[in-house]
Amino acid sequence: MITDVFSIRYEDTPIWSAFTERDRRFLVQAAKLVTEQLFPRTYSGDSENADASLKTVNDRVATEIGLLHLGQPWIQLSNQWHKRTIADQLSGFMMDTFQDAFSPDLFMKIRISVVELAFRIREEQVAALKESLPARKADLKARFAKTSGGIATTVAQLNKLEAQTQSLNKMFEEAVIELNERMLRAHFPLSYHRGFIQISNDATVAAIVEKPFWALVSAPLWENVAIDMARAVDLRDNNKRDASLYASKALESTLKIISDKKGWTTGHEVGPVNYVNNLVSKNNGRFIEVWEQESLHKLFSDARSPFGHGPGTAPMPSMTPQQASWAIEVSMSWIKSLINRL
Template identity: 35%
Template sequence: MITDLFSARYHDYAWGTDRSNEVLAVRQMARLWHDSSIRIFGKEFVDEMTEEVHCSVCREIGEDELFGPPHRVGGLPRQNDWAFYCCEFLMSLQENESNFDHEISNRLNILEILFQKFENRDQEEEVRATLQELNQRLRRLSFPFHYQAGMFHKADDALSETRIEAPFWEVLRGERWCNVDADIRAAIGLRDTGGRDPAFHAAKALESAIKIISDERGLSGGRERGAANFIENLASERAGHFITSWEADTLRSFFKHVRNPLGHGAGGGPMLTLTPQQTDWAIEFCMSWIKSLIRRM
């Protein structure tokens, strides 16, 4: 299975020349992951998970190994201490690395997947507290990325992170929202890397959420031809006015002026092009609406 890596999504990201905070952030993340995961899940499980993550990352970047058991402590090889070797590797990042961008990206590849697997375990309260501490540390160091829902994202707007993105990922848990999750992740990834039409993918996520809610509430009749019909379902008297008429107008306007022009050929007319600010607004609009709609169920 192909593993999605930080370095692939942000291959052209340029790190600054003042690297002290970046190095400190990586080292703090390494210690936080190592100490918390072993305390919560136990050393044996964490060693197995770390070896698996190491193999996955090496496969994608074409390396034999980034770290491993040839080290000796007290004259004896520590064959099963994969978490120890991993933490040692992560902590070894230096400000004066000759290829700093490459070295920090490899460490963020590892950390992203480690925290992703850490997040997908059962002990919710302890895991949530650790991830909150992770983002608090990153904000304090002005690290250019924050962690949400298994991925590092650009941390351009602290308000959006705390009031929109973090609550959004909380309500999106569950298999039924997998398509919504996939499209929003695609939108954020395309936005952060300068890809094409991230707002279109965000609008697809919103449309999927509207359709799922319409279906689950028994409002879909099978003759709907587009988002507008599903929006009408939610605003209908039969739905108990799940959304109000003015909310329905707002959603219809978004699909008319943003989603549809991006989703259909422009013909001989000009193509819709959004500025970075408009793209941010479109993604946050969709995330806010998805979160609001799911919370009403």
């Protein structure tokens, strides 16, 4: 199984030129965040679940960077060897003393990979719990309906189940907020959202555009929007082509979802322009105004069309990093605006 890890994704993009006291501090904080807040040994009332999750993080990152394991599985105390818990093993790896055998950039990227994957796995687990909540409620009703106490017992158990799910979700959201704040304080140009740590150089844009955008597309309905936008950001960060193409694909998916949700899709649409027209139609109540229609048409024409078609013998189309950032930020802003109108 191939795992997308930060150190491989950004191996050609220098971020750290030196290992500083701020970096050391962050790694201690991140290790505690992963092993004590994301996966504490009281996790879900079963320490084995926490250990299994941390072992998955350990094994997947180790495989991708070409190691058998991260850190030391055994420790010698009083001339005897003792097996370390997976939490201690990962914490030891995260807080290991910087060695000159590694560049500061690679040393930090490998450890950021651990943090990223731990958060991604926990986010997937929390999302699965939320998605399975109706089924788990139905199972509880079936099990307790005929027991002594009947309705009262069932209601109490249902309330407990829902409270536990909400609590886990809140704990994860708070952990994400803390991670992003700690990366900001460490002066890292990074932020976490939807399973990935990505470059975010502009604090103002991050606060006003990126953070609200990722919050809005966290629901399952917008999953494809989030996937394409994450791809756009990765391409931009690594100075690769097609960042604007994937950003516009995310915007097109948003238009399609809204058109479908509102019942405006005719089945004859052949591209994003047709979906824009569905939203501006007077018969559909002018979801967007004519001037907005014109702006969206222009965006797709300039930032999407040149990259969505083969250039033939013409020069290969390209964008500067600044232009790619503009395309991503404008697409994010449009998506935010459109979703907030629903």
